[in-house]
Amino acid sequence: MKILLMGPPGAGKGSQAEKIVNEYQLTNISTGEMFRESYNNQEPIGIEAMKFIEKGNLVSDEITNEVVRLRLLKKDAARCFLLDGYPRTVTQAVALDIMLNEMNSKLSAVINIVVDHEIILERMVGRRVCRSCGATYHVEFKPTQKKDVCDACGGTLYQRNDDKPESVKNRLNIYQNKTMPIIEYYRGRGILHEVNGMQTFNEVYKDIQNILGEPV
Numbered sequence: 567m568k569i570l571l572m573g574p575p576g577a578g579k580g581s582q583a584e585k586i587v588n589e590y591q592l593t594n595i596s597t598g599e600m601f602r603e604s605y606n607n608q609e610p611i612g613i614e615a616m617k618f619i620e621k622g623n624l625v626s627d628e629i630t631n632e633v634v635r636l637r638l639l640k641k642d643a644a645r646c647f648l649l650d651g652y653p654r655t656v657t658q659a660v661a662l663d664i665m666l667n668e669m670n671s672k673l674s675a676v677i678n679i680v681v682d683h684e685i686i687l688e689r690m691v692g693r694r695v696c697r698s699c700g701a702t703y704h705v706e707f708k709p710t711q712k713k714d715v716c717d718a719c720g721g722t723l724y725q726r727n728d729d730k731p732e733s734v735k736n737r738l739n740i741y742q743n744k745t746m747p748i749i750e751y752y753r754g755r756g757i758l759h760e761v762n763g764m765q766t767f768n769e770v771y772k773d774i775q776n777i778l779g780e781p782v
């Protein structure tokens with residue numbers, strides 16, 4: 567099973583991915599998470615990527631494609647994976663096709679989580695992330711038991727710089743101009759499924775499960 571999770575920033579991709587990879591035993595490949603982790607470890611790629619991320623811009627196709635190529639070559643990605651946040655441009659989608667082709671592989675399904683503009687803003691501005699384990703919360707929709715403390719690991723929560731209003735606007739523009747065209751790219755191939763992301767976490771998950779079938 568090789569799945570791609572799409573949708574605007576704040577649609578709930580990461581939240582759903584967390585559950586899907588556990589239930590379906592898939593390797594989670596989130597480019598945003600990889601860049602943040604690389605930055606936290608003060609690696610050159612992470613430091614370079616963060617210059618773009620903070621402003622809400624995309625990291626270059628060249629860097630992103632290479633990061634994904636190396637990740638897909640690892641053993642744990644050979645059979646099953648879930649891609650979250652990649653591809654984000656048509657150039658990346660074409661690069662992914664080439665990479666998978668070279669591996670004699672292809673995507674099983676592309677799931678697009680559809681959410682309206684106003685809801686996205688509310689979700690991004692209220693999102694909080696654990697500095698230690700990366701778990702995602704929301705001040706209103708998924709609050710922690712204790713304010714600003716991660717339920718999973720006790721780490722401290724923070725607000726991503728790119729979730730601040732200045733960056734959010736830019737990210738939504740970029741999504742519309744650069745990422746949305748990919749949806750048509752996959753629709754044309756007949757592997758696109760759309761899910762209403764404006765439901766509860768569990769309802770969205772159930773719809774995704776209906777597409778993927780019960781985990782074996």
Ligand code: ADP
Pocket residue numbers: 573574575576577578579580581582689690692693694702703704705707708763764765766767768770
């Ligand atoms: P993405 O990975 O698509 O950027 P996230 O999964 O990080 O999105 O979700 C963005 C924010 O919205 C998070 O704070 C998350 O807790 C919240 N969220 C996600 N899905 C839902 C939902 N179905 N209902 C309410 N809040 C949600």
Ligand code: AMP
Pocket residue numbers: 575597598599601618619620622623624625626627630650651652653654655658728737
């Ligand atoms: P995300 O965690 O998916 O919201 O991604 C956070 C940020 O990382 C994005 O706003 C981009 O700056 C960068 N990023 C993540 N994935 C990609 C990608 N496929 N291409 C370019 N930049 C990306």
